[in-house]
Structure formats: structure tokens, C-alpha cells
Amino acid sequence: MLHNCQPPTTLLNRWLSGAANVNGDYGHLLFEQATPNDEAVLDGLRPYFESAHLDAREVFHRAARIDLHPDADGPGGNAQYPNCLPPTAKKGLFGEVMAGLITEAFQFVGGHRWSIPIFLFRYHAEVEAYIFDLARDPARVREISGRHGNDFIGLGIDPESGEVVRYIAGEAKWRAALTPSVMDTIMLGDYTGPPDNRIRANDGVWNEMNRGLPTPQGLEQIHKLLCEKARDAYAEVIVSLDRALLIGAAPLQRTDLVFVAGNRAARRQPGDAYLPLNAPPPEYTAGRQLQVVELVLEGGVELIERLYASLWSNR
Template identity: 60%
Template sequence: MEAIRRWLSANGTVRGTYGHLLLEQRAETDDDLVAAMRPYFESAHLDAREYFHRQIAIDLHPDAGAPGAHACYPNCLPPTARRGLFGEVMAGMITEAFQRNFVGGHTWRIPIFLFRYHADVEAYLWSLAREPEREREIFGRFGSDFIGLSLNGEGEVVRFIAGEAKWRGRLTESAVGTLMHGPWEEDEETGERTRSGRGVWFEVNRDSPVPHGLRQLQRLLELRDPDGFQATILSIDRAVLLDAAPLPRTNLVLIAGNGARNREASDVLIGWEATPEEYTAPHDLQVVELILTDGTDLIDGLYSTLWQEER
């Protein structure tokens, strides 16, 4: 966390139930930064790695040249998929590292990531392990990109944060407009171009009060640490009942990528003065803009070295 705070400058504001945090890269990506971030990324992907490797019948840490060694998760995934995973892990890391800057002042914990629930990754790895030439792009995972919890002194969930994390190689106004509001569509009769309205705002606004990801997280805690999270598991069990009162919720929207070429320092792409009018959900909203200068180098440096013996 200390390395992250040295790497990024933070400029945050909170207006009632809306928070905006601008994170800008202020130090170069180097081997020390990659080494500092690697344990967090390995921890974030460990559950999925163990699960996928069992499913596709390869060792957790296969020797070089062993059957299936080329299909290790997440190193073998295509670049687009790894960039998506990077955004999701960063959503968790930023939530924990900069929670004092977040709306509500809650204490957040990300006990486990939901990566094992990515069905197309499992299908991809199964084929790739058996036919190395079967490389292809991967469909995204459905549901929340990550879930974080706020726990009371007894370990019960009192609030959760559900995140949407999006990576774009270049964060231009046009790219973010498409991301948040959907692609342009042209009316066949008038020729008028309008946004489809099916972007991030649409997905966040229509999400159910208790997302499926909360149940998925509970199931993972039951598998991984049922004793350590006993109170957490029981409180989620009560919260997902159909007639239960909804848990208090915070929504997180993270957009990450390299800044536009003509970008000036402190420029933002989503307004910070007031809650965006496109946001209509009743929950607190936290927006994070992660503006990097060499983000692709960082992603490649991280994912190419996860679980490598020689560091």
C-alpha cells in the first residue's frame, strides 16, 4: 500500500453521498513497483488459479516443459483479458489503499476476489492446455467486478461495496463517453446519432439491490476460511433472503488507463462537483479515475512475472 501511495497522487472530494477520486501516476513504473504489487496480484488470483488448474488437470506450479505448462492462469490469458483483470484487481487495491478518500468514510475489506466465476476463462484454459494453438479472445465475466465488505466488531457485514472496473488503453473523452453512455447509434430515418444508453451507468443503475456477487463471495468464504469468516458468512446468508431488508450499499465505478495525449494535469473525465445526473441508483456512489502514463507496461510486467521462480 505504501508503494501505491508513492506511485499515485490522490485528489479526492466528497459531496454528500457522492465521492470522486482522481489518481494520477507521478512516478515511473519500475521493477521495485512491480515487485511491491506482485504479492497483492498473486493473492487476488490465487483462488482462481487453484480452481482453474484443478479443473483443467494441470499442476498448480508446473515445471517448464510439463504438459499444460503453457496454460497457467492468469499468465497465459490474451492481453485484452489481462487488462480487464488488472482493472478489477486495482479496484480492490485502491478501495483498500485509499478508503479514507472514499464517500462515507467506511472501512473496506476485500476478503477474496471472484475470478473463479469466469466461465469463459475455464473453457479457454481447457482447450488451450490440450491444443496450444487455440488462442482467442475471452468473453467478460458477468456480474460485479468485485465485492468489498465493511464489517462490525463481530465480523458481521454492515455494508458492502460493489465495483465496476473498466480499462481503456487511452482515456479520451470519446472513449469514456462510449464506456459510460454506450456506443453511438444512428436513426435510420433521420440520420441523427445518439448514444445507445447501454454503458456503465445503465448497468450500475439496474443492478439488483443485493447482487449475485455477494452470494458468490459468501460461497468462496465457506470454501476457503469458514472458521475465520463464520460471522460474515452467516450475516450474508441472512442478507440474501428474498424478504430480507437490503444491506446498505456503495457503488464504485473505476475507469483506468493511460491519459489522453493532450491531457493536462488534474483534468477529470467525470465531474466531481455533484453526482452525475445519469446515476439514478439510490446508493452512495464513488467514482475513481486512475490515470497512468505507462499502464500497459505495468500490466505486462506484472502478469508476465506472477508465480515465476526467477524474480
Template identity: 75%
Template sequence: MTNNYGHILLEQKAAIDDELIRALRPYFESAHLDARDVFHHTARIDLHPDAHGPGGNARYPNCLPPTARKGLFGEVMAGMLVQAYQFIGQHHWSIPIFLFRYHAEVEAYIFALARDPARVREVSGRHGNDFIGLGIDPATKEVVRFIAGEAKWRASLTPAVMNELMLGEWDGPAAEGVRKGDGIWNEMNTGLPAPQGLEQISSLLREKARDEYAEAIVSLDRALLLGAAPISRTDYIFVAGNKAARRAAGQTYLPSNAPPPEYTAGRPLQVVELVVSGGVDLIDRLYDSLWKPE
């Protein structure tokens, strides 16, 4: 870790079991609760419908197809790790709420699925930053910094897959082409000083916790005005995936000491790599378990 760059490698040591699923479940249910309320209300299904009742097949997030689940898993894990580990700058990060309700395609998918169970299909990812957290001053209660970035899951995480994630796909055959440059590094470099996610968090706090976060809301409102001085930003990249067969213990695929030349934003940057085995099974077991009795 340097003054402006941090890297954490997390590697699975114990087997995935029921105890791990039980430990993760409360955080994942909390992360998805707001979107669950919104999507169920829009689709006119009960929050806790009987398994055989109308709409029981369309409960969020249990009903989501595999690719969508994997994307959500990465975003929630990114938030969990922000709160569990000391990141670059030693800031204290708060995650008042996740932004999953702002996923129009999932909302439409659940509405249709509740009325026609045969309409199972994949859905595209949510637009905008995958993750946003707030740095709230403990004395003034104002937002003085935020952390934002990208969270990705890949079932097979190899160097080639990591390069595609970070740099974009090849424009032409790999042996002859060039990278499109539309990967994660580009997302970081072109990130707005005040992204739309801050407006979405501000709106949700006004709706759900106006009194508790009054000072934070006011400070966000000031920072979101056109031409206003931006709040300091920390960038965050979280990449998780299954351990590749040739990946040695302790091996990193992203730089561990300093950012690469492809990162030009110049902001404090935190990178986390999570390496697991049987990750697809973990995600399925975890999401199948949400809001279900033991």
C-alpha cells in the same frame, strides 16, 4: 467529496520500473490465487508446472490474452485502491476473496489451451459486478454494508471513450444517433440490492474460511433470502487508462463534485480515475511476472 459522492483522481508521477512490478506482484498473486487453484485443478495441470512440462503454457493468469489481462488488471486495482484510500462514507472495506473463479469462459479456455497450445484466442469478460467488498462490523463481525461496481481499463482514455463507457455506444452515426444507454451508469442504476456476487462470496467463505467468517456468512445468508431486507450498498466506479495527449494535469473526465443526472440509483457513490503512461506495458510485465522467480 460530498455526503453521498466521492471522486479521486490518481495520476502517474514516476516511471514504470521493476520496483513497481515487484511492489504490485504480491497483491495480484493473492487476488488470483483462488481462481488459479480452481482452473489448474480443472485443467489437470500443476500449480507450478515446469515451463516445458504438460500444461505449462496454460498457467493462470499468465496465459490469458491481452484484453482479458487488461480487464483483470482493472478489477484487482479497484480492490487495491478500496483498501488503500478513504472512500465515501469512511467505511472500512474487507475483500476476503476475489471472484475470478466464476469465469466459465476462462476455465474452458485454459482447459483447451493446456491440451492444444494453438488455441490462443480472446475471451469475453466475466458476468456480474467487477468488484465486491464487504463492510464488516468490528464488534458483531456481521456484514452491515457492501461496495460493488464496475472496473474498466482503456488503452486510450479520451473524453469520447469515457462517454462511450458511461453512456453506451451510439445507436446510429454519432452525428445523428442516440446513446444505447447500456453503459456503466445503466449498470449502476439497475444494480440489484443483493447481487449474485454476494451469494458467490458467501459460498466461498463457507468453503474456505467458515470459522473465521461465521458471523459474516450468517448475515449474508439472511440478506440473500428472497424478500429479505437488503444490506446497505455503496456503488463504486473505477476507470483506468493511458493519458490522452491533450489531457491536462489534474483534469477529470467524470464529475468531481456531484454525480451526473445519468446516475439515478441514489446510493453513496465513489468514483476513481487512474491515469497512467505505458499502461499496456505495465500490465504485460506484471502478468508475465506472476508466480515466476526473480
């Protein structure tokens, strides 16, 4: 199943307040929670999250030989994806889905229109193995490492030709306590070196952005899934990706996205941004169009747990 749910823009405009800055090829968006995380927020987010996870849900349930909609007490009912995942994994997924949701809902640097025909969550072998084991032994609860590759990819599709002319590749991070020092660790890596000469390891998000390939594997994965699921509807997209994915071919234009979400720190004042507002930092050297998004929530951990517990529940 392709991702086919539009972002809940009415909810977003009520739930979040935003401030935008754009300077040339750099954009910064700050979203701060404006209303409580009530049932209306859960109801508004749920369809998009179910759509984002449905492809992986079908794949993982089929591989584990459990029903997509098992009874609560049926065999494998404890191992439904993504509800059954440990808290840390669900927080990571929340950040990735919210990155895609905001990408589709709001205008970013360059004014491009982005489409996410499918999320790539099925390409997470550790989750597939986890669900297979958990369905057969409910005691096998454990933490799961993150999925390799870009956290999400969106396509810029020309409305006239139907071809892909650009893509956006994103890194999404969630932190329960988002402080300036935590943000520095996300972006620059942990401190390393001797106690009297500590420096950042430079293995954070900025380094990941700089090392991003002009044509990442995620584009190949999207191409494969579109061929499998919607060859006719996305014929021009598939052909244009075919050309771009050839080794040595001219790559598509790429926009980078950094999305960081977390709970408001106690000392954080309304309007405070922890990432640069008007230009990328010197640590970002890729030279591409860059969009930065900060999402500041209240009670985000509880929201994530409630939201993921409610997906595909009997309502």
C-alpha cells in the same frame, strides 16, 4: 485460498499522486502516475495480484489437470492462469484487481472500511474452458469475453460484531487510450440511431449501476466461498449474509464504485478529470452512495503485460 495480502500503500503513495473530492454521498478520486513503472512498481504490486488471483488459479489448474507450479517445459506449462490469458483479458483483470486494491487502500465516500476476503475470478466459465483447451493444444489462443456480474465486491464488516453491515459493488474499466470521448462511450454506451439523429444507447456503466440489484449474486458467491474456505473465521459474516440473501429480506446498504483506468491522453493536462468532481451526473439515478475513481497511467499496456508475465515466475 482467501485473499490475504494488504495493499502496498507505501508504493502507492510513491507511484501515484491523488486528489480527492467528497460531497455528501458522492466521492471522486483522481490518481495520476507520479513515477516510472520500474521494477519496484512491479515488485510492489505483484504480491497483491498473486493473492487476488490465487483462488481462481487453483480452481482452473485443478479443472485442467495441470500443476499449480509446472516446469516451463512441462505438460500444460503454457496454460498457467492468469499469465496465459490474451492481452485484452489481462487488461480487464488488471482493472478489476486495481479497483479492489484502491478500495482497500484509500478512504472512500462515507468513511467505511472495506474488506475483500476473496476475489470472484473463479466464476468465469469461459476462462476455465480456455485453459483446459490451451493446456492440450497450445495453438488454441483466442480472445475471451468478460465475466458476468459485478467486477468486484467488498464487504463492510462491523469490527465489534463481525457482521456485514454494508457492501461495495464495483464496475472496473480499462482503456489504453483514455480520452473524453472514450470515457463518454464507457459511461453512456455507443452512439445509435440514424446518421442525422445519433444518440447514446444508454447501455454503459451508468446504466449498469442503475440496474444493480440491492442484493447481487456476487454476495451469494462470496458467501459460498467463505463457507467452503473459512467457515469458523468468518462465522458472523456468513450468518449475516445468510439473513441478507433470503428472498424478501431487508437488503444490506450498498455503495457503488466506478473505477476507470487508462493511459493519459496526449491532450490531458495534470489534474484533468473526465468524470464529475462534485456530484453524480443526471444519468446516475440509483441514489446510493457513489464513489468514482479515475486512474491515469503512462505506459499502462506495457506495465500490465510485464506484471502478468511475472506472476508466479521463478524469481
